[in-house]
Ligand SMILES: Nc1ncnc2c1ncn2[C@@H]1O[C@H](COP(=O)(O)OP(=O)(O)O)[C@@H](O)[C@H]1O
Ligand SMILES: Nc1ccn([C@@H]2O[C@H](COP(=O)(O)O)[C@@H](O)[C@H]2O)c(=O)n1
């Protein structure tokens with residue numbers, strides 16, 4: 001490896017890309033899982049197909065007319081600002097009325113599954129899932145026809161939201177979805193909203209809205225929409241007013257999308273969910289103009305986050321306490337057999353955060369120094385005597401070649417620390433070198449992953 005790729009500057013430079021957020025998958029693997037372990041609709045990348053394009057995350061949003069589907073989708077899209085998201089409306093796939101049908105429009109049932117061209121909708125979602133753009137028809141609710149000469153081009157994206165009253169009706173369409181949401185709003189509220197919307201936006205008068213509602217909309221809701229509610233993974237009562245549900249859904253999508261390819265391949269890698277606070281601090285510590293005081297302050301804050309997350313992955317035991325009011329609270333007790341080991345010198349910058357979180361924690365040290373180019377290493381170690389009985393938080397904030405980390409893990413294993421008891425805590429890392437240590441530790445927790 002060229003000398004300059006060894007330096008901290010190089011790592012910091014490389015780590016200036018996006019901040020990946022990730023998910024710790026349960027179970028520990030010492031080799032990449034085969035692609036067959038995940039569901040076909042959103043399978044993980046395996047070592048051999050890590051260059052394959054990522055499949056988009058498809059969300060279906062259904063619910064009765066005027067339940068707030070479009071409003072909920074808009075809110076989700078707004079909150080997913082980090083990702084490319086597109087909305088496909090089932091309404092766009094309404095079949096245009098023939099001249100004959102148009103003459104008797106009041107007899108036409110727009111709420112029956114046959115009113116939609118489901119084959120075309122299926123084609124659209126299938127193409128978009130495979131990364132192609134699609135020319136989506138434009139439907140006019142006033143003329144009940146499609147625009148004959150123009151389309152809306154919908155480009156390939158990370159997330160596709162498919163919204164409509166009957167998107168859960170056809171099993172083939174349902175099967176393309178990774179997540180299904182049903183917006184559940186009281187029927188009276190929906191009717192009131194529909195009257196207002198259709199008179200204001202869709203060129204209808206109140207009588208025709210009420211007539212259509214009684215003749216077609218309500219019966220079709222009972223026959224087709226409501227029975228499809230059972231397919232939903234998430235039901236949102238009160239639609240767009242339910243901020244808690246929308247937040248939870250957005251968090252879930254973030255987590256699913258945030259899995260960096262490496263996290264998918266190596267379930268023991270966990271990248272902390274990025275927030276604007278975290279990004280802001282990473283921005284500050286990269287700024288060449290930052291003062292030493294601020295650099296230390298913001299690095300400390302970031303390190304503290306990594307340490308707190310690391311502690312959250314330790315085993316715990318159940319514990320009951322009696323509260324001042326005399327009731328019994330069932331909680332958990334921290335893991336007692338714990339220690340830190342810092343890789344000298346940079347690892348020492350994480351010690352204060354660890355001490356601040358774990359009162360009286362023992363912290364050992366490992367110094368690994370390359371002696372010339374002949375592969376000889378000088379090693380200094382000062383570790384707790386009973387380290388083999390402890391869970392070890394291995395501290396190294398900046399990782400370039402991975403050599404020291406690799407050596408440190410080897411030493412801990414030689415000292416009798418089981419692999420599953422080692423959690424490697426890291427702030428900034430150059431990804432391709434991680435591979436050397438992935439296979440050895442239980443959990444690799446990092447905050448910022450550089451793409452190289
Ligand atoms: N939480 C809400 N409070 C008040 N009005 C709402 C709310 N959610 C939606 N609306 C209004 O109700 C009408 C229908 O909402 P929309 O999101 O278009 O429903 P859908 O897509 O399910 O038909 C729209 O005019 C919208 O502005
Ligand atoms: N030409 C049309 C087409 C559809 N409708 C009604 O639209 C409703 C579906 O749209 P939402 O935004 O309310 O989900 C459906 O209930 C149809 O009755 C229409 O009135 N005219």
Ligand SMILES: [Mg+2]
Nearest residue numbers: 066069070071
């Ligand atoms: Mg709508």
